[in-house]
Amino acid sequence: xxxxxxxxxxxxxxxxxxxxxxxxxxxxxxxxxxxxxxxxxxxxxxxxxxxxxxxxxxxxxxxxxxxxxxxxxxxxxxxxxxxxxxxxxxxxxxxxxxxxxxxxxxxxxxxxxxxxxxxxxxxxxxxxxxxxxxxxxxxxxxxxxxxxxxxxxxxxxxxxxxxxxxxxxx
Amino acid sequence: xxxxxxxxxxxxxxxxxxxxxxxxxxxxxxxxxxxxxxxxxxxxxxxxxxxxxxxxxxxxxxxxxxxxxxxxxxxxxxxxxxxxxxxxxxxxxxxxxxxxxxxxxxxxxxxxxxxxxxxxxxxxxxxxxxxxxxxxxxxxxxxxxxxxxxxxxxxxxxxxxxxxxxxxxxxxxxxxxxxxxxx
Numbered sequence: 001x002x003x004x005x006x007x008x009x010x011x012x013x014x015x016x017x018x019x020x021x022x023x024x025x026x027x028x029x030x031x032x033x034x035x036x037x038x039x040x041x042x043x044x045x046x047x048x049x050x051x052x053x054x055x056x057x058x059x060x061x062x063x064x065x066x067x068x069x070x071x072x073x074x075x076x077x078x079x080x081x082x083x084x085x086x087x088x089x090x091x092x093x094x095x096x097x098x099x100x101x102x103x104x105x106x107x108x109x110x111x112x113x114x115x116x117x118x119x120x121x122x123x124x125x126x127x128x129x130x131x132x133x134x135x136x137x138x139x140x141x142x143x144x145x146x147x148x149x150x151x152x153x154x155x156x157x158x159x160x161x162x163x164x165x166x167x168x169x170x
Numbered sequence: 171x172x173x174x175x176x177x178x179x180x181x182x183x184x185x186x187x188x189x190x191x192x193x194x195x196x197x198x199x200x201x202x203x204x205x206x207x208x209x210x211x212x213x214x215x216x217x218x219x220x221x222x223x224x225x226x227x228x229x230x231x232x233x234x235x236x237x238x239x240x241x242x243x244x245x246x247x248x249x250x251x252x253x254x255x256x257x258x259x260x261x262x263x264x265x266x267x268x269x270x271x272x273x274x275x276x277x278x279x280x281x282x283x284x285x286x287x288x289x290x291x292x293x294x295x296x297x298x299x300x301x302x303x304x305x306x307x308x309x310x311x312x313x314x315x316x317x318x319x320x321x322x323x324x325x326x327x328x329x330x331x332x333x334x335x336x337x338x339x340x341x342x343x344x345x346x347x348x349x350x351x352x353x
Binding site for chain 1: 242243245246249275276277278280281284285286287288
């Protein structure tokens with residue numbers, strides 16, 4: 001569908017910035033080194049053959065305890081979906097983020113729409129986006145402790161803000 | 171010429187007036203709101219029970235309809251709305267989410283609105299049919315008439331009146347209480 005995107009990437013980034021590229025059911029994807037995240041994204045937007053003007057989605061994946069995933073591989077993936085309105089093609093970028101230092105460069109300087117998505121990924125997965133202008137929680141309340149979509153967050157643990165108190169006037 | 175007399179206690183008359191003039195505050199957060207609109211509209215017509223007038227200010231309402239899922243983050247807002255309502259006041263949990271959290275068992279959803287405000291009538295269903303809502307409203311009217319609403323009991327207890335505890339919590343009277351009542 002959009003092999004041209006992968007061709008442009010592999011031609012441009014030959015210094016080990018790309019870990020792996022692939023295509024599945026007509027959807028192209030590329031796995032990018034964390035250090036090259038910003039450079040690859042900027043190239044995809046500015047290159048006349050790719051022209052990824054539109055930011056579609058950004059989220060994170062927690063691979064903790066996944067049996068099909070290598071033990072020593074980094075725990076988190078940050079995933080971004082891009083679309084070119086003028087050339088009508090898409091690409092999906094992954095980047096591995098380790099548990100010890102869950103941080104990656106922000107894409108807000110390239111696509112302003114990434115702002116709230118990165119806040120969401122920070123809120124729910126605890127991935128820090130370096131250089132983000134306003135990295136606060138967006139869905140959970142500020143008093144909330146932890147990151148609820150991490151696989152090691154107890155799935156029914158609640159952090160109530162208010163409860164009825166026995167003995168008080170109802 | 172003849173006079174007809176009807177005698178009753180003042181509380182009974184007041185409660186009769188209360189149960190037929192409920193001013194509701196709909197706290198609508200989710201899909202149950204569609205069924206709530208259906209109840210309020212002409213086909214099911216909650217106006218038949220004197221409760222047709224949604225006041226969008228809690229200060230003018232005495233019946234809080236909690237319609238839909240309550241998240242932990244909404245807890246303080248819900249509590250504040252309840253606190254702002256004039257007494258006596260009643261609360262109906264509309265649908266399983268407001269009653270128990272429903273199928274949401276996760277970090278964000280409150281397991282029932284009664285964690286934060288006292289609920290008088292729970293309506294099951296996802297969402298409940300309008301008939302269930304009207305049934306619940308009639309149940310609530312019964313409780314109001316008997317003075318069994320949470321807020322009514324609180325007020326009566328503070329004023330030193332008799333509180334019909336037996337009617338709402340028969341289990342707390344100990345074994346055999348229900349049999350004695352029937353006998």
